[in-house]
Amino acid sequence: MGLTKTENFTEKQNDIAKLLKALGHPARIAIIEHLLKMKTCVCGDLVSELPLAQATVSQHLKELKNVGIIKGTVEGNAVCYCLDENAFDYLKGYFSNILADVKCQQSNCC
Amino acid sequence: MGLTKTENFTEKQNDIAKLLKALGHPARIAIIEHLLKMKTCVCGDLVSELPLAQATVSQHLKELKNVGIIKGTVEGNAVCYCLDENAFDYLKGYFSNILADVKCQQSNCC
DNA sequence: TCGTATGATTGCAATATTGCGATTAACTTT
DNA sequence: AAAGTTAATCGCAATATTGCAATCATACGA
Numbered sequence: 001m002g003l004t005k006t007e008n009f010t011e012k013q014n015d016i017a018k019l020l021k022a023l024g025h026p027a028r029i030a031i032i033e034h035l036l037k038m039k040t041c042v043c044g045d046l047v048s049e050l051p052l053a054q055a056t057v058s059q060h061l062k063e064l065k066n067v068g069i070i071k072g073t074v075e076g077n078a079v080c081y082c083l084d085e086n087a088f089d090y091l092k093g094y095f096s097n098i099l100a101d102v103k104c105q106q107s108n109c110c
Numbered sequence: 111m112g113l114t115k116t117e118n119f120t121e122k123q124n125d126i127a128k129l130l131k132a133l134g135h136p137a138r139i140a141i142i143e144h145l146l147k148m149k150t151c152v153c154g155d156l157v158s159e160l161p162l163a164q165a166t167v168s169q170h171l172k173e174l175k176n177v178g179i180i181k182g183t184v185e186g187n188a189v190c191y192c193l194d195e196n197a198f199d200y201l202k203g204y205f206s207n208i209l210a211d212v213k214c215q216q217s218n219c220c
Numbered sequence: 221t222c223g224t225a226t227g228a229t230t231g232c233a234a235t236a237t238t239g240c241g242a243t244t245a246a247c248t249t250t
Numbered sequence: 251a252a253a254g255t256t257a258a259t260c261g262c263a264a265t266a267t268t269g270c271a272a273t274c275a276t277a278c279g280a
Contacts, residue, residue, distance in 0.1 A: 002235030002268050008161035009136035013143070017136040024131025025238085026119035033123070036211050044256065051118035056239050058258055077247040077256050088209040095202040101146050102193045112238045112265030135268085154226070166269050168228055187226055187277040 016094060019087065022067040027052060028060050032083065035070065041082035043075055126204060129197065132177040137162060138170050142193065145180065151192030153185055 006014050022028065027050060034049050035042055046061070047054045061081065064070045069087045073080045116124050132138065137160060144159050145152055156171070157164045171191065174180045179197045183190045 001233065001270080002266085004135065004137075004236090004268065005161065006136055009140055013136045013139045017134050017139045019134075020130045020139075021134025024127050024129075024134040025114065026116055026123045026127040027114075027238090029123045029127045029130075030119055032208070036208060040215060047257090051115065053240050054257070055241075055259080059239080062258080074247095074257095079257065082215075083208075083212050085209070085212050088205055088212055092202065092205040092209050095198055095205060098142070098146060098193075099195070099198040099202050102195050102198055105150060105192075111240080111263065112236085114238065114266090137268090157227090163270050164227070165229085165271075169268085172228080184227095184277095189227065 019067050019069070019091065022063050022069060025060070027056070028064055031057075031060060031064065032069070035081060035083050041073075041080045043078040043080045046081070129177050129179070129201065132173050132179060135170070137166070138174055141167075141170060141174065142179070145191060145193050151183075151190045153188040153190045156191070 009017075023032070030050060031046060034046065047057045050057055052060075061070065061072065065072055067087070068084055070081050071084050119127075133142070140160060141156060144156065157167045160167055162170075171180065171182065175182055177197070178194055180191050181194050
């Protein structure tokens with residue numbers, strides 16, 4: 001039906017899924033990698049860097065902001081974007097834990 | 111138009127996006143966490159563990175297998191699933207690198 | 221061989237996502 | 251104030267995803 005049954009999963013599972021879903025699009029990965037490359041936060045040059053229209057970029061930025069992956073602060077009539085350390089800290093931790101557990105069980109597995 | 115313009119992004123960006131998109135669903139997170147909890151690979155009890163129909167679970171498993179997050183081996187008339195260490199190694203590395211870079215630039219940012 | 225069990229596939233309906241042109245809102249500059 | 255700049259929002263069309271019942275394919279046991 002196209003409707004994800006979020007009510008049947010734990011809050012944590014829904015949270016991590018939402019975060020990863022927001023990252024699961026090449027345009028949004030490109031946005032993040034561009035914000036990384038620039039040594040400081042980026043004000044407005046994202047549209048010219050990406051092969052997408054202004055409305056589309058704005059929407060992707062909104063999604064990333066909604067899940068807390070980037071922060072945006074208004075700076076005059078431009079907006080200044082940068083990455084939120086906490087989100088990546090959380091993701092790194094999540095995958096580190098999984099990896100540790102997976103390595104443990106590799107021996108008695110297929 | 112609902113059509114992601116993958117051709118405008120790098121192969122790496124598309125790859126990581128595909129991997130993260132596959133993880134961006136609570137049912138698939140639940141599958142992974144269940145495979146983790148069981149100390150060995152899991153044969154068939156996934157459907158009874160999840161609040162989803164058999165056809166739906168099978169489809170989620172297929173998506174996870176397509177991007178290399180899980181491996182499945184046929185074992186008689188059951189199928190045995192387990193996590194693929196390489197995928198999580200890759201993801202952990204990806205986020206570790208981002209986090210390191212983000213921490214560097216926190217000083218001169220918004 | 222025939223029934224049973226397991227899991228994949230098909231086909232469908234409902235909903236979500238993507239992308240963009242057009243417009244709007246808010247601020248700057250002249 | 252008028253004109254320009256920047257980014258958010260709206261509304262739409264095209265496509266993708268989600269979930270499931272029904273069916274199919276394969277392997278197992280009697």
